[in-house]
Amino acid sequence: MDTLETRELRYFVAVAEEQHFGRAAERLGMAQPPLSRAIQQLERRLGVCLLQRNRRGVRLTGAGEVLLHEGRAALDAAAAAARRTRRAGGADSPGGPRGRLVLAVKAAASHELLRKLLDAYAAEPGSAEIEVLLCGVGEQEELLRDGRADVALMHTPWNSLAGFDSEALATEGQVAVLPAGHPLAARETLSLADVRDVPDLPLARWPTHGTYAPGPGPEIHNQTQLAQLIALGRTVAVVPDSARSWLWAEHTAVPLTDAPPVVTHIAWPAHSRSLALAGLVRAAARL
Amino acid sequence: MDTLETRELRYFVAVAEEQHFGRAAERLGMAQPPLSRAIQQLERRLGVCLLQRNRRGVRLTGAGEVLLHEGRAALDAAAAAARRTRRAGGADSPGGPRGRLVLAVKAAASHELLRKLLDAYAAEPGSAEIEVLLCGVGEQEELLRDGRADVALMHTPWNSLAGFDSEALATEGQVAVLPAGHPLAARETLSLADVRDVPDLPLARWPTHGTYAPGPGPEIHNQTQLAQLIALGRTVAVVPDSARSWLWAEHTAVPLTDAPPVVTHIAWPAHSRSLALAGLVRAAARL
């Protein structure tokens, strides 16, 4: 039973994502006919119909959906193998110079915790160099999977820990951030229902995987935008306690009674075997 | 940044495992020179030295160790993609005919639980066909990773749940299985220390990944052997409560007070999105 080449997976994923041979070929930097042929060969070798060719583009079959998911995972794994091997390059003597670690953190989250973690780890004897990779919301999982990062700080319930090993580091509640002058800002506590149904303050919407869910609130993509919009009295946000550190004078934070608690985890690929990583996790567990 | 082809990974893993170009080439069904060249190209492309060539075979460098691990994972992912896609082949209409599920179970473990699970799931409306794949101890993880199975029953602490999603189904204690006539068989309970240090009954040794750890006990590879050796008064075994179902008249089971509890989990690849799998997990959770 012959095994799939990553080239074939790359091609298929491109076609499946673009839903269009021509655009996929362009993205891959090649002509369309060889792409067509490669996909046909792939279908023949798998003995499965992956795409439904219509006039006007293509659509995935059930098997195609499966291969899209599994193929992405396999491509990530191959990319991770290359990246991690390259980074391990210098350290030839086994057990000798421990490599650097790349730690993925959502930008502007967990200041405090991150600082404590880095300090605690740096104090350990023989600790490796830690490179902090700041990323967007939810990007940590992809970074870990494709090897751009070795370890990440993740925040449930926003991040999914599926497929990773992890250790919980801290739990915090959530607060509603309101314009200082707003009537609700005077309250001692609020419920989620309170902030969800304020007609003059629709909840801001973050992009998930590059697209925005439909809704009335403004579309934002960074914390500065959010802060400004709140200060202008245009929106309200629900954020973890620790976000209080970046609030403005024009903001008021009110604790939410029924918001799910936010748990910060340190997470890493389940099969990881790095000494440096083990040390970092140990340091984290002692916090 | 060019991506590794699975062909290259296959070659490297073979060489790394055999620690010998000639044998690796034979295993791959090719001649040695192209293999040599392929590995050199790989090293050049990664900019990393993977192998230390000695007279008398080769040894892995640190980077080579990394690539061996990561490469195996990537190869498993690619194999899984192919297998799962092939199996999804018939079901073309999305959401339509749900595919079969392959459930990996350690042979002869969890009779009772397995029976209940299969019955409960079969009673669900629209349940898929379940193929039970009996495997050796610890083999479930590999089967899930490379796509030969979709879901497995695993038993901690023997199986590692790292990298999988799982749900605990049942917990049980462990018992020592002794020859019926043995002095210890008269005891009400035993401790691990009791059975570990019986000079005339050395603990039997199971192979892990095909090799046996050194020790005084007999080397066994299936339960029948074990049962026979215990009946002959040559060894003692520590097994979960539920294993009592296959004991012989010549055996006596004595509860262990300090053995770690055995938890049976249902586990599946973290990124899985199959409807049928979701149904099975739901049925399992209701047990």
Add this chain to the structure above:
DNA sequence: GCCCTGTGATACCTGCCGGGTATCACCGCG
């Protein structure tokens, strides 16, 4: 009805590279 546009499929050619055979360079060993 017509052609025009844009889709994926086909035909055919070419150059590269993966793989084979023969051989070399090295080294430990009897």
Add this chain to the structure above:
DNA sequence: CGCGGTGATACCCGGCAGGTATCACAGGGC
């Protein structure tokens, strides 16, 4: 000092990945 066994090198060849040109077909204007 040959001999066996290691991986590396030299060289050749065939297949296949990729390119160009073109086709078949379906809509959509006019």
